Amino acid sequence: MSATSATVTVALEGDRRYDIAIAAHSLQNLGAKLTEIGLGKKSKKVLIVSNPVIYKHYGETVATTLKNAGFDAISLILPAGERFKTANSLQKIYDAALNHRLERSSVIIALGGGVIGDMSGYAAATWLRGINLIQVPTSLLAMVDSAIGGKTGINHPQGKNLIGAFYQPSLVWVDPQVLQTLPTREFRSAMAEVIKYGIIWDRELFDLLAQCDRLDQLRYLSDDLLHTILYRCAKAKAEVVAKDEKEGDLRAILNYGHTVGHAIESVTNYRLFNHGEAVGLGMIIAGAIAVDMGLWSAAEQAQQVALITKTRLPQTLPADIDQAAIIDCLATDKKVEAGKVRFILPTAIGQVTLSDRVTTELINQNLRKILA
Amino acid sequence: MSATSATVTVALEGDRRYDIAIAAHSLQNLGAKLTEIGLGKKSKKVLIVSNPVIYKHYGETVATTLKNAGFDAISLILPAGERFKTANSLQKIYDAALNHRLERSSVIIALGGGVIGDMSGYAAATWLRGINLIQVPTSLLAMVDSAIGGKTGINHPQGKNLIGAFYQPSLVWVDPQVLQTLPTREFRSAMAEVIKYGIIWDRELFDLLAQCDRLDQLRYLSDDLLHTILYRCAKAKAEVVAKDEKEGDLRAILNYGHTVGHAIESVTNYRLFNHGEAVGLGMIIAGAIAVDMGLWSAAEQAQQVALITKTRLPQTLPADIDQAAIIDCLATDKKVEAGKVRFILPTAIGQVTLSDRVTTELINQNLRKILA
Ligand SMILES: NC(=O)c1ccc[n+]([C@@H]2O[C@H](COP(=O)([O-])OP(=O)(O)OC[C@H]3O[C@@H](n4cnc5c(N)ncnc54)[C@H](O)[C@@H]3O)[C@@H](O)[C@H]2O)c1
Ligand SMILES: NC(=O)c1ccc[n+]([C@@H]2O[C@H](COP(=O)([O-])OP(=O)(O)OC[C@H]3O[C@@H](n4cnc5c(N)ncnc54)[C@H](O)[C@@H]3O)[C@@H](O)[C@H]2O)c1
Ligand SMILES: [Zn+2]
Ligand SMILES: [Zn+2]
Numbered sequence: 008m009s010a011t012s013a014t015v016t017v018a019l020e021g022d023r024r025y026d027i028a029i030a031a032h033s034l035q036n037l038g039a040k041l042t043e044i045g046l047g048k049k050s051k052k053v054l055i056v057s058n059p060v061i062y063k064h065y066g067e068t069v070a071t072t073l074k075n076a077g078f079d080a081i082s083l084i085l086p087a088g089e090r091f092k093t094a095n096s097l098q099k100i101y102d103a104a105l106n107h108r109l110e111r112s113s114v115i116i117a118l119g120g121g122v123i124g125d126m127s128g129y130a131a132a133t134w135l136r137g138i139n140l141i142q143v144p145t146s147l148l149a150m151v152d153s154a155i156g157g158k159t160g161i162n163h164p165q166g167k168n169l170i171g172a173f174y175q176p177s178l179v180w181v182d183p184q185v186l187q188t189l190p191t192r193e194f195r196s197a198m199a200e201v202i203k204y205g206i207i208w209d210r211e212l213f214d215l216l217a218q219c220d221r222l223d224q225l226r227y228l229s230d231d232l233l234h235t236i237l238y239r240c241a242k243a244k245a246e247v248v249a250k251d252e253k254e255g256d257l258r259a260i261l262n263y264g265h266t267v268g269h270a271i272e273s274v275t276n277y278r279l280f281n282h283g284e285a286v287g288l289g290m291i292i293a294g295a296i297a298v299d300m301g302l303w304s305a306a307e308q309a310q311q312v313a314l315i316t317k318t319r320l321p322q323t324l325p326a327d328i329d330q331a332a333i334i335d336c337l338a339t340d341k342k343v344e345a346g347k348v349r350f351i352l353p354t355a356i357g358q359v360t361l362s363d364r365v366t367t368e369l370i371n372q373n374l375r376k377i378l379a
Numbered sequence: 380m381s382a383t384s385a386t387v388t389v390a391l392e393g394d395r396r397y398d399i400a401i402a403a404h405s406l407q408n409l410g411a412k413l414t415e416i417g418l419g420k421k422s423k424k425v426l427i428v429s430n431p432v433i434y435k436h437y438g439e440t441v442a443t444t445l446k447n448a449g450f451d452a453i454s455l456i457l458p459a460g461e462r463f464k465t466a467n468s469l470q471k472i473y474d475a476a477l478n479h480r481l482e483r484s485s486v487i488i489a490l491g492g493g494v495i496g497d498m499s500g501y502a503a504a505t506w507l508r509g510i511n512l513i514q515v516p517t518s519l520l521a522m523v524d525s526a527i528g529g530k531t532g533i534n535h536p537q538g539k540n541l542i543g544a545f546y547q548p549s550l551v552w553v554d555p556q557v558l559q560t561l562p563t564r565e566f567r568s569a570m571a572e573v574i575k576y577g578i579i580w581d582r583e584l585f586d587l588l589a590q591c592d593r594l595d596q597l598r599y600l601s602d603d604l605l606h607t608i609l610y611r612c613a614k615a616k617a618e619v620v621a622k623d624e625k626e627g628d629l630r631a632i633l634n635y636g637h638t639v640g641h642a643i644e645s646v647t648n649y650r651l652f653n654h655g656e657a658v659g660l661g662m663i664i665a666g667a668i669a670v671d672m673g674l675w676s677a678a679e680q681a682q683q684v685a686l687i688t689k690t691r692l693p694q695t696l697p698a699d700i701d702q703a704a705i706i707d708c709l710a711t712d713k714k715v716e717a718g719k720v721r722f723i724l725p726t727a728i729g730q731v732t733l734s735d736r737v738t739t740e741l742i743n744q745n746l747r748k749i750l751a
Contacts, residue, residue, distance in 0.1 A: 094470065105537055133505075136532065136543040137625075160508065165477055171508040172544055253509075 011234045015241045017155065018249040019175060027155060027179040027241045029234065034068050034182040037143065038076025041114065044178060046139055049112035053080035054103055056127040057118040058087040061145050064188050069118055069143070078114075081107050085123070092122050092162045094170075100130035104138075114139040114177075120146030120193075121153035125168070128159030132174030140176040145185045147197035148283070151204070151240035154179050156248040173253055181241070183233050186225055194225050196283025198318045199264070201236055203290065206311060207263045208243040210357030212236070216314055223319035260359050263351040264290035267370070270336035274329055280321065287320035288377070295373040296365055297352040307356050323379040330374050334367055383606045387613045389527065390621040391547060399527060399551040399613045401606065406440050406554040409515065410448025413486065416550060418511055421484035425452035426475055428499040429490040430459040433517050436560050441490055441515070450486075453479050457495070464494050464534050466542075472502035476510075486511040486549075492518030492565075493525035497540070500531030504546030512548040517557045519569035520655070523576070523612035526551050528620040545625055553613070555605050558597055566597050568655025570690045571636070573608055575662065578683060579635045580615040582729030584608070588686055595691035632731050635723040636662035639742070642708040646701055652693065659692035660749070667745040668737055669724035679728050695751040702746050706739055 012030030019025075028040070041047060053073055057066060062084050073080040083103040085096050104115070115138060117127035124142055131140035142154035160171020186194070205213030215235060221227040228236070244261070251257035268289030272280055280288070294311050297303035316322060337348050347363040354360050384402030391397075400412070413419060425445055429438060434456050445452040455475040457468050476487070487510060489499035496514055503512035514526035532543020558566070577585030587607060593599040600608070616633070623629035640661030644652060652660070666683050669675035688694060709720050719735040726732050 094466070098466070101535060101542060105535060105541070133532075133542050133544055135541060136530065136545055158508065160505075163473060163477060169477065169507060170473060170505050172505055173508055 011231065013234070013238045015238065015245050017175070017245040019252065023175050025175060025177055025179070027181060027245065029181040029183065029237050029241065031184050031230065031234070032182065033180065034065060034143070034185065035072050037069060037141075037180055038072035038074070038078060040178065040180065041073070041078065041141065042076050046112075046114055046177070047076070047078055050110045051077060051079045052107055052109050052113040053078045053116060054100070054107055054109060054113070055080055055082040055116045055118055056100055056103075056123055056130070057082065057084055058123055059084055060087055061119045061123070065118060065145065065185055069116065080116075085126070087122070089122055089162070092126055093164075094161060096126055097130055097161050100127060101134060104130065104134045109134065109138060111135050111138055114141060116141045116143055117154075118143045118145065120144070120149045124149050124154050125158070125160050125171075128157075128174055128176065129161055129171055132159050132172040137174065140174065142176045142179045144179065144181060146189055147186055147194055148200060150181050150183075150186075150237055151197060152200050152244065154181075155241060155244045157252065179241075181237060183230075183237055186233070189225070191224055192281065195223060195318055195320055196281045198222055199283035199287040199290070199315070199320055201240055202311070202314050202318070203261075203263050203286065204240045204243040205314070206290065206294075206353050206356060207260045207351070207359045208247070208357060209239050210355075212239040212243075213310075213314070213356050217310060219317070222314070222317045256361060259349070259361060260351050263353075263359055264293055266337060266348065266350060267292045267333070270333045271324070271328075273336050274332045275325075279325065284321050287315045287318070288322070288324065291315060291322060291377060292370070292373050293350060293352055295376065296350065296369055297354070299369055299373065300352070300362075300365070302360065302362075303353045303355070307353070310356065311353075323377050324374065326378045328374075328378070330371060333374060334370065337370070383603065385606070385610045387610065387617050389547070389617040391624065395547050397547060397549055397551070399553060399617060401553040401555065401609050401613065403556050403602065403606070404554060405552065406437060406515070406557065407444050409441060409513075409552055410444035410446070410450060412550065412552065413445070413450065413513065414448050418484075418486055418549070419448070419450055422482045422486075423449060423451045424479055424481050424485040425450045425488060426472070426479055426481060426486070427452055427454040427488045427490055428472055428475075428495055428502070429454065429456055430495055431456055432459055433491045433495070437490060437517065437557055441488065452488075457498070459494070461494055461534070464498050465536075466533060468498055469502055469533050472499060473506060476502065476506045481506065481510060483507050483510055486513060488513045488515055489526075490515045490517065492516070492521045496521050496526050497531050497543075498533055500529075500546055500548065501533055501543055504531050504544040509546065512546065514548045514551045516551065516553060518561055519558055519566055520572060522553050522555075522558075522609055523569060524572050524616065526553075527613060527616045529624065551613075553609060555602075555609055558605070561597070563596055564653065567595060567690055567692055568653045570594055571655035571659040571662070571687070571692055573612055574683070574686050574690070575633075575635050575658065576612045576615040577686070578662065578666075578725050578728060579632045579723070579731045580619070580729060581611055582727075584611040584615075585682075585686070585728050589682060591689070594686070594689045628733060631721070631733060632723050635725075635731055636665055638709060638720065638722060639664045639705070642705045643696070643700075645708050646704045647697075651697070656693050659687045659690070660694070660696065663687060663694060663749060664742070664745050665722060665724055667748065668722065668741055669726070671741055671745065672724070672734075672737070674732065674734075675725045675727070679725070682728065683725075695749050696746065698750045700746075700750070702743060705746060706742060709742070
């Protein structure tokens with residue numbers, strides 16, 4: 008076990024600045040940390056929101072550390088899964104907040120992956136117009152992505168994340184140890200986002216990943232490498248968010264691989280690929296387009312594909328996929344303004360550019376190249 | 380008819396700064412104004428939210444001016460009244476936003492009183508994590524209070540305004556002409572808030588009101604006086620909000636008369652007094668307490684009571700009112716932290732102070748004084 012620990016600060020202005028603290032076996036110290044950052048002075052009330060699997064593994068540790076630090080915590084266990092990221096689950100959080108009599112200075116703790124994090128974050132943003140929020144991400148995706156940066160929300164029956172708010176947590180508390188129980192497919196899927204940070208922001212991270220023999224299971228990663236991955240990804244996202252909190256051009260680069268990725272997820276009815284798998288495919292397409300447009304070298308695109316392969320993420324699309332539907336889907340993406348699809352394209356490992364000059368022809372051509 | 384028009388700027392930082400524009404007969408110019416402030420460049424879509432009464436009077440004017448300016452507007456008519464300020468109505472706004480395919484650069488227009496304004500504002504805050512919001516207040520209360528300052532929200536079945544967000548509009552468009560159709564009881568109730576601004580912030584406004592013979596109906600106010608009232612109240616609220624957006628100590632002064640007022644509303648089951656009437660009573664009590672504590676002169680308190688009387692707002696409580704319940708209610712007010720009730724007390728006309736040293740004894744004593 009490595010004793011490594013690190014802190015990344017999300018440098019927003021004034022009292023909206025907060026830390027992402029990464030340390031193995033730190034879950035049991037969360038209560039003391041809350042006291043350290045000034046919570047519990049006016050109100051001792053805490054609402055922990057989690058799901059059954061995660062709470063079974065880590066609920067007691069969190070409840071105990073809070074109790075030891077003098078907090079009055081209750082837990083709300085919501086059903087697991089994206090299909091429960093709804094107004095109905097949100098209402099349950101509100102009801103628990105009401106019954107536990109949370110005040111403005113009370114705390115909501117999101118103990119879980121991105122689903123619990125987004126939903127609890129949104130509840131914290133809107134209950135009494137905003138109470139304190141602590142993100143305790145338990146999935147790799149939540150640690151490197153969703154718990155950081157303040158996007159919170161729920162789904163509308165007819166679309167993902169349509170309802171939400173920008174609301175920053177007071178702390179992101181990362182204990183890499185909890186990843187031991189994360190299912191392998193979830194691990195791999197999140198590795199697509201890790202590779203994403205390598206391409207868009209952090210060549211050193213990319214190179215570190217390139218040196219590994221296998222990236223398809225957590226057990227092939229040393230504690231040190233895992234720590235470094237968590238640290239560098241958090242740092243990348245924190246830097247982007249601090250410079251551009253609300254989806255200007257910079258923050259948009261976080262959507263690398265996501266434009267086509269979302270279309271692939273949607274056209275295959277969210278059944279064939281999970282999010283990270285689709286993003287991996289989206290990055291392969293975006294990289295190929297960049298090469299075709301003369302923006303990126305074929306050698307670096309090959310390196311990107313090699314990393315995706317080493318993570319055992321899919322590299323091909325079903326031969327009978329509806330390409331026309333993918334193109335249609337791109338055109339109606341909610342990020343499209345005035346009809347133009349904006350692509351994020353690599354120019355070098357660690358660097359991307361925005362382009363609205365990608366032709367349908369070019370997209371189709373590169374989709375065809377990876378049909379199984 | 381007076382040709383007077385005026386603009387108050389809510390001086391928040393950067394692109395969050397916005398204008399409150401006050402001008403008689405300006406409703407028909409709203410479309411052109413939206414274009415002027417840069418809306419409609421990326422998306423032409425507008426969703427107008429209103430209620431049946433208000434829409435009957437002013438819907439067509441708004442729809443027409445938008446159409447003339449090239450916008451693609453649809454209207455959503457929600458049932459009138461506080462009891463419809465719910466998650467259910469909110470869902471209807473979301474559904475309309477989805478069906479009309481609002482994008483991030485589209486616009487929601489709140490055409491109505493505080494109920495429509497709070498709800499539509501909250502929908503605009505949370506749809507796609509925030510789209511453009513225009514407040515077109517039609518009640519006196521919305522013009523001088525609720526449309527300004529960015530508090531938005533809905534009620535929870537068990538409490539008012541428990542769910543919400545701080546979200547500033549891009550523009551507040553005030554046409555005093557629409558007040559012609561406002562019911563008299565609504566007018567009087569809002570006058571309590573007008574008097575409030577005189578006491579907490581603006582002695583000149585107070586003096587102007589003091590010079591009038593009658594304040595109990597709109598028709599006793601000249602166009603000029605009405606304009607001045609709207610302007611000075613908007614200015615007062617804008618100044619307070621610009622200095623303290625999120626309920627620090629300064630913004631708290633806007634709750635003058637509201638602490639006891641809320642308790643009175645609640646103990647009488649929201650049936651006997653409407654909001655402004657209860658606030659009027661709350662101001663009488665707060666003023667009397669301030670006098671008893673030696674903070675305020677009895678002469679000025681008499682002037683305050685005279686204004687409330689001239690507005691024909693109630694000055695007495697039912698003899699059988701449950702005083703103990705009022706005291707209980709004060710103790711559990713959501714603004715109470717660590718058990719202390721904080722009073723806003725006048726020290727001079729135009730100036731207040733915060734005090735947490737008001738005793739239960741003193742409250743009871745002054746409640747007794749105004750029993751009918
Ligand atoms: N807010 C943002 O910026 C942002 C960014 C990316 C994604 N998201 C959102 O995040 C969500 C996806 O997040 P996710 O991938 O974490 O999904 P998730 O929350 O559904 O978690 C994935 C699965 O792993 C399980 N799990 C999580 N941690 C575990 C652990 N330590 N041990 C055992 N099982 C564990 C969960 O129960 C779940 O079944 C989506 O809703 C997406 O919209 C948000
Ligand atoms: N956001 C804030 O800062 C803030 C501040 C104070 C109050 N509020 C909220 O505002 C709400 C009260 O606002 P309100 O007093 O405007 O109530 P309201 O919106 O219910 O309007 C009062 C009545 O007047 C009618 N009406 C409004 N304008 C009219 C017009 N021009 N002609 C004819 N009828 C008209 C309405 O249909 C309604 O029946 C409450 O929900 C309260 O919580 C919010
Ligand atoms: Zn993603
Ligand atoms: Zn009020």
